[in-house]
Amino acid sequence: MESFIHWLDLCGVGVFAASGALTASRKQMDLVGFCLIATVTGIGGGTLRDLLLDRGAVSWVNDPSTIVLCFAVAAALFFTAHHIESRFRALLWADAVGLAVFCVGGAEISLSAGAPALVAVLMGVMTATFGGILRDVLCAEVPLILRREIYATAAAAGAITYVALETAEAGWIAQVVGFGVGFGARAIGIVTGFSLPTYRSRPGRVYHPS
Amino acid sequence: MESFIHWLDLCGVGVFAASGALTASRKQMDLVGFCLIATVTGIGGGTLRDLLLDRGAVSWVNDPSTIVLCFAVAAALFFTAHHIESRFRALLWADAVGLAVFCVGGAEISLSAGAPALVAVLMGVMTATFGGILRDVLCAEVPLILRREIYATAAAAGAITYVALETAEAGWIAQVVGFGVGFGARAIGIVTGFSLPTYRSRPGRVYHPS
Amino acid sequence: MESFIHWLDLCGVGVFAASGALTASRKQMDLVGFCLIATVTGIGGGTLRDLLLDRGAVSWVNDPSTIVLCFAVAAALFFTAHHIESRFRALLWADAVGLAVFCVGGAEISLSAGAPALVAVLMGVMTATFGGILRDVLCAEVPLILRREIYATAAAAGAITYVALETAEAGWIAQVVGFGVGFGARAIGIVTGFSLPTYRSRPGRVYHPS
Numbered sequence: 001m002e003s004f005i006h007w008l009d010l011c012g013v014g015v016f017a018a019s020g021a022l023t024a025s026r027k028q029m030d031l032v033g034f035c036l037i038a039t040v041t042g043i044g045g046g047t048l049r050d051l052l053l054d055r056g057a058v059s060w061v062n063d064p065s066t067i068v069l070c071f072a073v074a075a076a077l078f079f080t081a082h083h084i085e086s087r088f089r090a091l092l093w094a095d096a097v098g099l100a101v102f103c104v105g106g107a108e109i110s111l112s113a114g115a116p117a118l119v120a121v122l123m124g125v126m127t128a129t130f131g132g133i134l135r136d137v138l139c140a141e142v143p144l145i146l147r148r149e150i151y152a153t154a155a156a157a158g159a160i161t162y163v164a165l166e167t168a169e170a171g172w173i174a175q176v177v178g179f180g181v182g183f184g185a186r187a188i189g190i191v192t193g194f195s196l197p198t199y200r201s202r203p204g205r206v207y208h209p210s
Numbered sequence: 211m212e213s214f215i216h217w218l219d220l221c222g223v224g225v226f227a228a229s230g231a232l233t234a235s236r237k238q239m240d241l242v243g244f245c246l247i248a249t250v251t252g253i254g255g256g257t258l259r260d261l262l263l264d265r266g267a268v269s270w271v272n273d274p275s276t277i278v279l280c281f282a283v284a285a286a287l288f289f290t291a292h293h294i295e296s297r298f299r300a301l302l303w304a305d306a307v308g309l310a311v312f313c314v315g316g317a318e319i320s321l322s323a324g325a326p327a328l329v330a331v332l333m334g335v336m337t338a339t340f341g342g343i344l345r346d347v348l349c350a351e352v353p354l355i356l357r358r359e360i361y362a363t364a365a366a367a368g369a370i371t372y373v374a375l376e377t378a379e380a381g382w383i384a385q386v387v388g389f390g391v392g393f394g395a396r397a398i399g400i401v402t403g404f405s406l407p408t409y410r411s412r413p414g415r416v417y418h419p420s
Numbered sequence: 421m422e423s424f425i426h427w428l429d430l431c432g433v434g435v436f437a438a439s440g441a442l443t444a445s446r447k448q449m450d451l452v453g454f455c456l457i458a459t460v461t462g463i464g465g466g467t468l469r470d471l472l473l474d475r476g477a478v479s480w481v482n483d484p485s486t487i488v489l490c491f492a493v494a495a496a497l498f499f500t501a502h503h504i505e506s507r508f509r510a511l512l513w514a515d516a517v518g519l520a521v522f523c524v525g526g527a528e529i530s531l532s533a534g535a536p537a538l539v540a541v542l543m544g545v546m547t548a549t550f551g552g553i554l555r556d557v558l559c560a561e562v563p564l565i566l567r568r569e570i571y572a573t574a575a576a577a578g579a580i581t582y583v584a585l586e587t588a589e590a591g592w593i594a595q596v597v598g599f600g601v602g603f604g605a606r607a608i609g610i611v612t613g614f615s616l617p618t619y620r621s622r623p624g625r626v627y628h629p630s
Contacts, residue, residue, distance in 0.1 A: 122249065264481075362456050
């Protein structure tokens with residue numbers, strides 16, 4: 001089980017690194033720029049989580065395997081990304097997988113560190129969104145979080161589902177369903193462009209369906 | 211006394227959360243977006259302070275009451291902010307109260323952690339401005355710190371006043387006067403648009419009154 | 421030797437502070453704004469490094485000498501920067517010296533904290549670039565890291581050189597050569613505008629010489 005979580009975490013790091021490399025390609029960076037943006041995107045969320053939970057030195061300081069993974073993904077995409085037809089679309093989907101993995105993983109590690117359920121949910125959302133925010137800020141892109149689609153909401157849905165099922169002692173089902181809910185919600189956002197009711201300033205129009 | 215500080219801190223978190231929710235409303239976010247931006251703005255400054263002082267896990271990890279407050283403020287404003295006539299003006303004032311509370315609170319906690327006076331002042335300024343910076347960066351707004359009004363200077367004035375009076379053992383007067391100076395200076399900036407002499411590149415015009 | 425490293429670190433803080441103050445001058449800030457941006461730029465990289473390595477409270481919390489240095493540099497430039505003919509050019513060169521100092525210093529402190537070589541290189545690059553990124557984000561400038569010149573690559577070259585020579589137990593030569601390689605690579609970027617092969621989206625044009 002422990003190794004399953006580690007594998008899942010590596011998977012999240014890898015897809016976030018890919019989304020970072022794809023953003024770097026949109027900015028015409030060189031190979032080092034690819035590696036830097038990919039790594040910051042891949043490890044950013046987990047690093048913030050480790051800092052906030054005060055888990056000692058962040059995990060990758062003593063175990064560089066995640067760094068190696070990020071560099072490998074960056075190098076691979078530096079040479080092959082031009083074969084991908086719509087790189088922005090690929091970026092969105094890689095980001096979506098990372099979001100779903102990290103909203104569960106961030107909540108899980110917070111729970112096991114003794115945090116209350118509400119904090120675990122917030123930490124899940126932060127872990128899932130922070131790497132992408134760093135990527136977008138570093139590359140001077142509009143943060144995905146500002147797109148009028150389901151984004152942070154997807155991370156929240158995944159984290160809440162996981163925490164609820166985990167509290168009910170659902171075992172590994174909690175992780176799988178949490179991931180599924182988070183990824184599914186984000187996928188709806190990408191595919192349909194559908195958004196939850198957003199704020200509208202005029203009275204009587206607080207809710208609106210699109 | 212201890213509880214007074216805790217209450218004041220909650221007050222600062224609440225008004226910063228309100229400023230975050232008002233910014234989210236300007237960006238047409240959904241309810242989760244409101245909660246996320248409100249929370250990050252509300253707890254950002256204190257979290258940075260706790261990380262830099264190495265006070266163990268940041269306070270809200272084990273005590274989610276501040277998180278609950280941020281969510282409540284965000285939800286309340288999601289449904290009512292359209293009744294506020296000038297939301298940007300309201301945002302400025304909420305930010306000003308938070309600034310004044312946190313420049314004193316940040317300096318206070320740094321002093322009690324044994325930091326020298328100069329560091330306490332800097333930490334007060336950072337605590338007071340970091341939440342708002344996160345808010346503006348996440349929402350891709352121009353940071354308030356760049357407006358040509360008294361802003362960081364107000365936080366510095368409040369923190370310096372507090373640290374000076376605290377060193378003179380003025381007791382609770384130090385906090386009250388520090389808050390008053392910080393809020394007053396920022397209020398002058400908002401109301402009059404007056405700015406301190408800013409840098410001008412041409413020789414002989416280094417100072418200018420507006 | 422210990423004091424040489426401390427002196428070198430102060431030197432890096434000072435030039436980064438100067439680059440921050442010069443950016444503040446481009447944004448027409450007041451004296452407090454100058455001090456804040458200069459300080460954040462000067463200590464940003466080292467602070468991130470200390471947080472990630474979990475070295476307890478960051479160094480400047482208990483020793484405000486670096487803060488005093490940043491304030492002094494900021495105040496000096498507030499009153500004299502208008503004598504500098506091309507402030508953007510001066511900013512680029514100050515940033516280059518800071519980059520070269522911190523890519524070596526960040527890698528060195530990481531190695532001495534027991535981090536593997538790869539992590540030390542990454543930490544060197546992060547230490548060298550983070551202060552400048554904070555500066556550019558706070559001032560809403562396009563991050564230097566996005567300029568199509570050798571930038572992060574220079575930091576990586578310096579850090580790799582240092583780590584390789586240090587592993588070969590080259591003593592102080594490792595630091596000097598590491599600094600020289602980092603600064604030289606960045607200088608080539610500034611002077612010639614030359615960039616490494618960057619990513620190009622069209623097949624067959626992945627490499628291009630300028």
